[in-house]
Amino acid sequence: MNPEKLKRLKRNVRTGGKGSVRRKKKIVRNNASNTSKRLVQTLEKQKVTDMSGVQSVDFIMDDKMIHFGTPRLKYNYNGNTYLLIGKGENKPLPSSGFGTGGQPQISMKQLEELAKAQGLTLEEFLKQLKDKSGEMGEGLNETQEDEEGIPDLETFKVNEDEEEKKEEKEEKKEEKEEEKKEEKKEEKEEEKEEEKKEEK
Template structure:
């Protein structure tokens, strides 16, 4: 394009004056500060207390670990509320596990092993364990005899108690 043509086009553009639309100033909302203030006031109402000297927090979720380095930790035991604030890093479990095991120590390592054994016992497998849980569930329902209704069986069960 020609420079003269550009100058002519620029002169034709009207940015103000009579009959032109007014620009409305777009208000900039500071939602982060108001949200933070609201959150802090709610936490104060719950009664959280800061817990000092925590260097690291790890949250385990499936095969991912959310790790906070030098977080601000607040807790309210009565409300069963824990607040961890800081910058999180997402890592894979196999990458972080050797470092965590070293931090646990021998006593906590035994506790971790017991938890793993309990977890393995809780997961039902096909076979005898699955039928045992099914039998436990059947205890709640009264056994019916031919020609008997649920209502009659329930009344007999209450009468026996």
């Protein structure tokens, strides 16, 4: 471009100096509450439902624990989305292996240390825990019994497929019946028209 033309254009546009209009700079404040509200709103659009009855949530990693007391939990099963709302506290992992709620929460590292103390591998140690008839063994057996009553996913899918096939068959039957009824109506109308023509 022509340098003289650029100078003329610059004279017309002045952003500073005496007598010029000041431009206000917009300050955008991002509050944590605003972002969490927006997040909740977007998740509600995705039909997220509340999960009630949760007293506390503990996340354990290495020797640290993040504890959430009375959190709000929301989930969307189809979208595999879970939302945890609450204030988290960083706490050291208790030496007993029990969390704040009084439930056993032993990390894999601690299980490995227990197995080494007994001179076993982790797999052997876990197998031994299952075989014992103590509190841990009973708890594991109860969970296994509970799992026996739950139908397999494959059988559930088969049942769903069978139901879908039945519904499709019923729909086809209904469609055929409707088609037959329509054909009969058309035939009757044609017969009536022919009779009217004959009468004329």
